[in-house]
Amino acid sequence: MDFKDLVQKRRSIRKFTDEPVSEDQLRTILRAGLMAPTGHGQRGWQFVVVDNRQVLTAISQCREAGSEFVKGAAVAIAVCYDTSVSDVWIEDASIAAVTMQYQATDLGLGSCWCQVRARSNAENVSASATIKQLLGLADNIEVECVLGIGHPAIERKLQDEEKLNWDCVKK
Numbered sequence: 001m002d003f004k005d006l007v008q009k010r011r012s013i014r015k016f017t018d019e020p021v022s023e024d025q026l027r028t029i030l031r032a033g034l035m036a037p038t039g040h041g042q043r044g045w046q047f048v049v050v051d052n053r054q055v056l057t058a059i060s061q062c063r064e065a066g067s068e069f070v071k072g073a074a075v076a077i078a079v080c081y082d083t084s085v086s087d088v089w090i091e092d093a094s095i096a097a098v099t100m101q102y103q104a105t106d107l108g109l110g111s112c113w114c115q116v117r118a119r120s121n122a123e124n125v126s127a128s129a130t131i132k133q134l135l136g137l138a139d140n141i142e143v144e145c146v147l148g149i150g151h152p153a154i155e156r157k158l159q160d161e162e163k164l165n166w167d168c169v170k171k
């Protein structure tokens with residue numbers, strides 16, 4: 001797909017069919033994440049793939065709201081980072097996450113970002129602590145987000161070009 005079309009086509013998808021995401025598709029998505037730019041060229045990400053239904057369901061409960069869709073995803077990628085290697089880990093993790101989302105779109109898949117960092121559930125348990133425990137992550141590994149990925153069960157409209165703000169200032 002032409003990049004101009006790809007950026008317009010990517011929309012958050014929170015409903016998925018039962019069709020699995022193939023190993024090839026998954027590798028292509030992870031490869032895209034590994035190509036993402038990073039501050040100082042540090043590459044402290046850890047992308048943890050989850051396809052176990054019980055774990056997906058547990059992840060979907062890490063927040064009071066906003067994480068439910070993960071339960072129905074074919075697969076999730078927890079976008080984690082070794083915070084000891086970079087002070088811009090949030091930026092690095094976010095850029096890798098969105099790069100993987102564009103790759104998923106290009107493969108005809110749908111995805112949505114579930115925010116984990118700085119979020120908690122109704123009992124005030126941090127979403128990050130929940131995911132770290134579920135995935136057995138070390139203390140120095142933080143979780144930025146979880147991407148739920150699968151074959152879209154709904155169609156979303158293309159991004160509305162009318163909403164773009166073209167108020168460019170030249171000096």
Ligand SMILES: Cc1cc2nc3c(=O)[nH]c(=O)nc-3n(C[C@H](O)[C@H](O)[C@H](O)COP(=O)(O)O)c2cc1C
Nearest residue numbers: 010011012013014066067069112113114115116156
């Ligand atoms: C930093 C960030 C955090 C987000 N967190 C969530 C989330 O926790 N749950 C969710 O359903 N969507 C989440 N989203 C998806 C946004 O709601 C979505 O991108 C936005 O509404 C625009 O819609 P679009 O992606 O279809 O263009 C998040 C997106 C970003 C970039």
